[in-house]
Amino acid sequence: MIADAYLHxxxxxxxxxxxxxxxxxxxxxxxxxxSYKKRGYVASSPGGxxxxxxxxxxxxxxxxxxxxxSLGHKEDARLFYGRAANYRNLFDRTTQFFRGRxxxxxxxxxxxxxxxxxxxxxxxxxxxxxxxxQQDVPGMISLYGGDEGFIEKMDAMFNASSLIHTxxxxxxxxxxxxxxxxxxxxxxxxxxxxxxxxxxxxxxCAASDVADVWRHTLRQCGNVDCGQxxxxxxxxxxxxLPDESR
Numbered sequence: 001m002i003a004d005a006y007l008h009x010x011x012x013x014x015x016x017x018x019x020x021x022x023x024x025x026x027x028x029x030x031x032x033x034x035s036y037k038k039r040g041y042v043a044s045s046p047g048g049x050x051x052x053x054x055x056x057x058x059x060x061x062x063x064x065x066x067x068x069x070s071l072g073h074k075e076d077a078r079l080f081y082g083r084a085a086n087y088r089n090l091f092d093r094t095t096q097f098f099r100g101r102x103x104x105x106x107x108x109x110x111x112x113x114x115x116x117x118x119x120x121x122x123x124x125x126x127x128x129x130x131x132x133x134q135q136d137v138p139g140m141i142s143l144y145g146g147d148e149g150f151i152e153k154m155d156a157m158f159n160a161s162s163l164i165h166t167x168x169x170x171x172x173x174x175x176x177x178x179x180x181x182x183x184x185x186x187x188x189x190x191x192x193x194x195x196x197x198x199x200x201x202x203x204x205c206a207a208s209d210v211a212d213v214w215r216h217t218l219r220q221c222g223n224v225d226c227g228q229x230x231x232x233x234x235x236x237x238x239x240x241l242p243d244e245s246r
Contacts, residue, residue, distance in 0.1 A: 044100030052122035062135035117166035127177035
């Protein structure tokens with residue numbers, strides 16, 4: 001939020017002090033950051049939500065890098081842009097999911113794509129985190145083999161069973177494994193645009209479909225989380241979602 005405000009022109013605060021707090025936080029050893037700095041990922045452990053932490057730390061690092069660059073901290077920018085690519089370290093080409101890796105570098109087993117909620121993933125399963133690289137969408141698409149492979153993965157998510165092994169109420173509003181009830185999925189439908197998918201395919205209209213379902217549902221699904229659910233709907237009703245990565 002600090003980087004977003006600063007990069008959009010808000011200057012009514014001490015940006016340098018705020019930046020140093022951001023940097024200091026990212027350089028600590030708590031909450032898996034010691035492993036993240038050493039290995040390039042948070043080592044998996046039961047209940048540690050390591051995959052979610054790794055992917056979200058990588059996004060945080062990109063935000064820090066953008067602010068460092070804006071403030072003229074070139075060395076810091078290089079450091080954090082490098083760390084922002086750590087998402088690649090947890091991509092398993094065999095399963096085509098981001099998944100847990102143990103301290104010795106081996107994959108954590110067993111792996112079930114619709115399980116491990118609040119274990120390997122925070123309020124989600126592997127499907128919702130399969131597209132959680134908002135800072136480098138082209139790089140994420142390349143992991144799936146390019147546009148066609150990425151489109152195939154997206155289609156598979158919308159057409160999968162909606163079964164998730166959890167009682168978390170936020171994981172609701174399901175279309176396949178797309179979950180409108182929590183933020184991990186909110187940007188996903190728009191990713192078709194990056195893979196040059198035309199609207200001739202019904203799955204490419206997913207954002208419109210989700211908005212229609214949401215609008216006609218008497219009970220709001222999931223958790224509004226500081227206005228995120230309403231913000232998503234308002235942007236989608238206008239026909240777009242902001243992209244801060246460019």
